Amino acid sequence: MLAIDALLIAACLWLAIGLAGLAAPRNMRFVAKTLFPLGALVGLAAGFVGLGSLGGPAQTAELVIGLPGLPFHLRLDNLAAVFLLLLGLVSAGISLYAAGYFSHDHGINLGALCLEYHVFLASMLMVLLADDAYAFMVAWETMALSSFLLVTTDHKHEAIRRAGFLYLLVAHVGAIAILLSFGVMTGGAGDYTFAGMRAQHLSPFWASIAFLLALFGFGAKAGLLPVHVWLPEAHPAAPSPVSALMSGVMLKTAIYGLLRVGFDLVGMTQWWWGVVALGVGLATAMFGVLYATVQSDMKRLLAYSSIENIGLLAVGIGLTLLFHSYKMEALAALSLTAVLFHCLAHAGFKSLLFLCTGSVLHATKERSLGKLGGLIHRMPWVAWLALAGVIAGAGLPPLSGFVSEWLLLQAFLFSPGLPHSWLNMIVPVAAAAVALTAALAGFALVKFYGIIFLGQMREPGLKDAHDAGPLEKVGLVWLMGLTLALGVLPSTIILKLDAATRQLLGKGLAERVTESGWWLLAPISPERASYAPVLFLATIVATLLLGRWLVRTLYHGRVRRSPAWDCGYHFQGPRAQDTAEGFSQPIRRIFEPMFRMTRHFPSIRDRQPIYTVKVEDHFWYWLYLPIARLANAVSALITRLQGGRIAFYLMYSFVTLILLLLVARP
C-alpha cells in the first residue's frame, strides 16, 4: 500500500470516529474513553507513515470528489511528510489526554465535540496533502470552520462568542489573501494545480505580489503581527486540548503553507522578501514575548508565547529566503532546518504546557495566575511534566527548544558575506533581538511555572485540587517524551528532516551530521560549532548523583522541618508572595511605551484601597478600532441608499445597467 493511501485511510478513519461520536452523543464513556483513544491511535499511525515516507519519492493521488471535472489532486512529498509527522505524533498525545479530559467535563455536547475535533484533524491532514488550490482551500476552510466550532464549545459566555467571531473574521480575511495568492501564481493560465503553478514563470513583480499575499494570508493564520489579535482571544476560550491542537499543530499548517508557497510554488526568490519576513518575524517575536510576560491569565500567557514562537519561525524563514536568494544554500539549509526543527519542538512543548493548564483548570476551576499557587504539592505529575515544557519553552538545554534556537543563532553567526554591507549589519542586530526574545521567554515561563505550581496556595480552595487522571498522564508523558527526544537526539531528527530541506533548497545538512556521530550536533563542522546534548545531560546528572552521594557519605542526610524563616517576619500568609502582576512589574516599567496601561492607584483616604492595572494591546486601538469605525461609517453612508421604496431600487438597477453597457461596449 502506498503511504498516501494509508494517510487517506487515516483521514477517513478520523471522520468515521467523529461520526460515531455523533451517533451516541450522551454516552460519555464510549465517546471519551473509546473514540478519542482510537483517534490517538490513528494519529500515531499517520505520524509514523509520515516518518516512513520521509526521504522517499513523492506520491500523488487524485480524489474524484467535489465538482465534476475538478478532482482533488493530492501529493505526499518530503515537506508534507515532516508536517504529517508533526500532526500525527503530537495529536496522538493530545487525543489521549482529551480522552481523560473530556470524560470529566459534563455539560458540553460531547458527540458534537468529537465530530468537530476529528474533522479538524482530518482537515489539517488534507491541507498538508493538497496539491491544487481547490483542494487546499476546501481543506483550509474546513479547518477554520471546525476549529471555530471547537473554540466556541462553551458558547454560553459572551466573551467566548466574541473570541470565536474574531477568529472566524481574521481566518477569512487571511483565506481571501491566500486564494488571491494562488490566483496570481496561476499566471492567468487557469490551471489551479500546484504542478501548474510550479510550471509558471512569473515576473518578479507578480511573484512578489503572490509572496506578500501568502505572507499576509498564512500570517493571519499563524498569528504574525499585526493580524495576531485573534490568537490571545481564541486560545484561552477553547477547551485546553483544543488550544493545544490549535497552538501546537494548526499554527504549523500556516508555516507549512508559507514554506510551500515561498520555496516551492513561486519558483523564485527576491532578497527583500527575506528582509520583510525577518522584520515581521522579529517584531512579532518581541511583541509576543513582551505581552506574554505581563499576562495574568495562564492560557493567554501561553497564547502570547505562541505568537513569540511563530515570530521566531518567521525570522528563520526570512533568513532562509535571504540566503536562498543569494545562492548561499548551505546557510539556507541550516536556517531552514532550524525552522523545521522548531516547528516540531514548539508543537511538543506548547501542547504539553497547554494541556497542563487544562489539568490545572479542571482541578481548580481557575485560570487567573493570581488565584493559584503551590500546586506542585497537590498535582506533582502535572507540575514535573510542566517543568519539562517550561525548560524547553525557555530555550534552555538540554531540551528541544534550545536546539532550534542554537541552530538559528548559528545561522545568524555565520552569515557575513552577504553582498550588501547594510544587510551584514542588520543580521547581527536581528540576532541580538532573537537573543533578547529568548531570554525574555525564560522570564515569562518562570512566572508561569513559579506562580502556578510553586509557593503557597493563594486560595483556600486549592487544597482540594487533584492530579491528572491516568489517560491524561499518558498523553502528557508522551508529549514530554517527544520534547526530551528532540532535545537529546537532535542529530537523528535532523537527518530525517534533511529530505525536506533537500527538496526545497537542493542542499541539506546530512553529510555533516552523520560525519560527526549521532551524539554530536555539528551542522558545519565540529571545529566551528558543536553541541552534544547527551554528554551535556550525562555530566549534569552524574554530578548531581555523585554530589548527592558524596555529601551523604562524607557528612549526613539529616533534615528537619520548620516554619519558613523569611528574615524573621512573623506574618507569612500567601498574600505576601508576588502576584502575577507584581512579578511582571519590572517588564512593564522597562518597556512602558510598548503597553497600553490603565492603572488605578488608591488614594490615602480609601477605606478599601484597590490597586489595579490593565494591560492592553496598542494594535487594537491603533489599527483595529479605526478600521471598525471606518466600516461603520461606510455602512452608515450606504444605508442612505436604502430608502425602502421599490421605485428607487429599480432605478439603481437601471442606472447600473446603463453604466455597464457603456463600459462594456464592444
Add this chain to the structure above:
Amino acid sequence: MMSLSWTGVFGQLFAIVLALALAPLLTGWVNQCRAWLQNRKAPPLLQPYRMLHKLFHKDVVLAHGASALFRFAPFIIFGCMVLACAIIPSLSTDLPFAPAADALALVGVFGLARIFIALAGMDVGTSFGTLGGRREMLIGFLAEPALLMVIFTMAMIAQSTSVTTIVETLAHRELVIYPSIAFAGLAFTMVSFAENARVPVDNPATHLELTMIHEAMILEYSGRHLALLEWAASLKLYAYSCLGLALFFPWGIAERDNLLAMIAALPVLILKLTIGGAVVALIETINAKMRIFRAPEFLGTAFLLAVLGLLVRLLLESRV
C-alpha cells in the same frame, strides 16, 4: 577533535578538580582584597572552606512548604556550574567535554542554573523568595543577550563558537588591540559583575532586604543545600573569570598534547586569577551599589557596547 588522549582525559579531570578546589579560594581572595581596600581586618584566605565545611555538617532545616524541587535545585545548579567549568579552558584546550557545549550552550548552562535558582526561590512562597526570583530573572534577561553578543564577536573573529577553538585562535594572534575585542571585553566585564551578584548590581555581603537579589532567593536554604549553593556561586565566579581570561588574555593556556605547557599553565592561571580577583575587589570598592532600576541602564549599556563591538568587527575589521 574527538580523539581521546590520556593527557586530554587527565587534563579534563584535573580542570574539574582544580575548579572545585580553587573556586572558594578565589572568593576568599576577593573578600580579602576588598577588606584591605576598605581598611577592614581581612578574613583568612581559607574562610570560605571553613564555612562550607561548617554548613555541610549542619542539619538541613526545610520550610514546611518546601517541595522536592527546592531540595533538588542546589544539586542541579551545582551540576550546571561543574559542567560550565569543565568546558571553559582554564589550563588547556585539550578538553574531551568541550564538544558537549559550545559558547552558546554555555550561556544556556548558566540560563538553566538561573531558572532553577529563581524557581527554588519562589518555592517556599515567602515574600523575599519571590522578589529575589523576579529580580534574578530581570538581571538574567538583560545580561544574557549582552553575553551572547560578546560571544558572537569572539566567534566571528575565530570563525567558531567552540570555546576551545576561540581560545586557540586568539592565542595565536599577534598582540594588537582590536577595537572590537576592547568593546567586547568591557561588555563582558559588566555582564560578569551583574551575573555574579557583584557590587554595582547586587551586594553579596548584604542582608538588607530591599536591595538584595541573590541572597533573597537562597534565604530559606540551610545546611548542605546552602553549602552547595555557596560553592556553586563561587564556581560561577571562577567560571566567568576563567572565561574572561581565556577570551581576552588567552596566553599561557596549554594546547593539546603538550604536557610541559600544561604543567606551566597552572602558575600562570593562578597569577592571572590573583590579579583578576584584586581588580574585581577594586571595582567593587570604588563603586556604589545601584538601585535595582538602574540595572537595566547598566546592562543596556553593556548590550550596546557588545553590539558596537560586533558592528566594528563587521565593518572595520572584516579584512583583518
